[in-house]
Amino acid sequence: MKKTVYVAWVMFIAGCASQKPEPHFPTPPPPVPSAPAYTVKPLDASLRTRAVKELLTDVDSVDPFLRSNSIEALSDVDPADASGPVLKGLNDPDPSVRFSAAVSAGQLKLVDAYNPLRAMAYDPDLRVEAGVRFALHRLGDTRLSHDLEKLAAAPDPSVRGTTAMVLGLLKEPSATNMLMTLMVDPDPAVDIQAAEALWRLGDERGLTSLVAYSISKYSDEQIIAVRALADTGDQRVIQHVRGELTSDYIEVSLAAARSMGLLGSDEGWNVAVPASQSKDPRQRGLAALAMGAIGRSDLQEYLAPLLKDPQESVRICAATGILQLRSPSEYLSAQAAR
Numbered sequence: 001m002k003k004t005v006y007v008a009w010v011m012f013i014a015g016c017a018s019q020k021p022e023p024h025f026p027t028p029p030p031p032v033p034s035a036p037a038y039t040v041k042p043l044d045a046s047l048r049t050r051a052v053k054e055l056l057t058d059v060d061s062v063d064p065f066l067r068s069n070s071i072e073a074l075s076d077v078d079p080a081d082a083s084g085p086v087l088k089g090l091n092d093p094d095p096s097v098r099f100s101a102a103v104s105a106g107q108l109k110l111v112d113a114y115n116p117l118r119a120m121a122y123d124p125d126l127r128v129e130a131g132v133r134f135a136l137h138r139l140g141d142t143r144l145s146h147d148l149e150k151l152a153a154a155p156d157p158s159v160r161g162t163t164a165m166v167l168g169l170l171k172e173p174s175a176t177n178m179l180m181t182l183m184v185d186p187d188p189a190v191d192i193q194a195a196e197a198l199w200r201l202g203d204e205r206g207l208t209s210l211v212a213y214s215i216s217k218y219s220d221e222q223i224i225a226v227r228a229l230a231d232t233g234d235q236r237v238i239q240h241v242r243g244e245l246t247s248d249y250i251e252v253s254l255a256a257a258r259s260m261g262l263l264g265s266d267e268g269w270n271v272a273v274p275a276s277q278s279k280d281p282r283q284r285g286l287a288a289l290a291m292g293a294i295g296r297s298d299l300q301e302y303l304a305p306l307l308k309d310p311q312e313s314v315r316i317c318a319a320t321g322i323l324q325l326r327s328p329s330e331y332l333s334a335q336a337a338r
Contacts, residue, residue: 032245035269039298040328047304051319052078054307058316059085064094069316071097075104077292077323083110090116095125102128103166106135114139126154127162134166152178157187164190168197176203183209192221196228211240219249226252230259238263245271250278254286261293264338268294276302284309285317292321297328 055078058070071089074082082104089101090113098120105113117135120128121144130151137145151163164182167175175197182194183205192213198206213225226244229237244256245268254275257268272290275283288306291299303325306318326334 030246032267033270035266038266038296038331040332041297041300043297043325043327044300044304047300047307047322050307051322052081054315054319055323056081056085058312058319059088061312063312064092064097066312066316067092067094067097068100069313071100071104073316073320073323075108077320079108082108083112086110087113087116090120095123095128098123098125098128099131099162102131102135103169106131106138107169109138111139114141126151126156126159130159130163130166134170137170148175149178152182157185157190160185160187161190161193164194164197168193168200171201173201176201179203180205188221192224192228196224196231199228200231202232207234207237214240214244219252222247222249222252223255226255226259230262233263235263238265242267250275250283251286254283254290257290258286258293261290261295264334266294266296269296269299273299273302276306281309281311281314284311285314288314288317288321290321292324295324295326295331295334297325297331299325 055070055074058066059074061067061070067089071082071085074085086101086104086108087110089097090105092098092101102117102120104110105117113135117132117139118141121132121136123129123132130148133144133148133151136142148163148167151159152167154160154163160182164179167179179194179198179201182190183198185191185194191209195206195209195213199210200206207229210225210228213221214229216222216225222244226241229241238260241256241259241263245253245260247253247256253271254268257271260266260268268290272287272294275287276291278284278287284306288303291303300322303318303322306314307322309315309318
């Protein structure tokens with residue numbers, strides 16, 4: 001699930017010019033056991049139908065955070081069913097839902113959303129304005145795109161961070177200078193979003209910052225950074241992500257398992273599968289997302305029970321994971337191409 005709460009971080013290098021310290025080689029943690037061999041299993045059509053139904057139900061959740069996440073999930077893993085919820089979300093009373101719907105409309109290039117987006121161009125919430133400008137730009141209307149520069153300098157750090165995010169999603173190289181300014185923002189939440197956006201643009205200055213955040217003393221920052229490292233699919237980051245599979249924080253390990261899956265590896269299997277039985281709903285949700293990213297159809301038996309989880313947030317993650325699983329032919333072809 002998306003996590004938007006950040007805390008301050010400090011990195012320092014301690015040393016002494018007058019004396020050379022003795023080298024210290026810490027004992028590395030034991031590696032995560034290898035995933036079991038792939039068992040070819042067809043995708044369960046009824047399970048996938050239930051997953052779609054779950055997400056379509058959750059767009060009407062009483063919790064706006066969950067409405068937002070279900071809209072985002074539908075646009076990502078089930079675009080064919082997403083248009084109705086996206087259009088409805090544009091009129092939601094909660095700004096976080098309107099923002100998610102606007103960004104989803106842009107990602108999908110949903111033509112039917114154009115007039116509603118124009119009508120909400122000056123939404124009371126500036127974060128929504130950033131999302132609307134992203135969507136209109138994606139739909140070919142760039143008349144308001146220059147407003148993103150003003151939003152990047154807004155007094156509210158949440159607006160600056162949101163603007164950094166949409167600039168990264170636009171993948172416009174012209175946004176680099178704005179993002180570099182946001183990379184030195186006094187608010188670390190803005191900094192990390194700018195770093196992720198730069199890395200989406202292929203700028204290694206963003207990568208350097210994300211690597212630093214991935215070893216932050218704050219686990220939430222580590223989770224965000226480890227996930228973001230896989231954004232570009234660049235295989236150079238895989239060794240760093242692999243190292244986080246054995247983090248002291250299970251949530252960080254689960255984020256790494258998901259990123260390894262996005263990078264084409266199933267090495268996070270033995271992190272994700274046990275965590276799917278956790279008593280902590282956040283861990284169960286992260287496990288479901290990791291299994292979806294791994295993509296093996298033989299993970300259906302672990303995801304199916306989570307679709308009946310008592311926590312709605314976990315069910316959204318389970319539905320998302322189920323719809324990300326690949327058919328055996330797709331999965332084996334992708335592995336052969338690596």
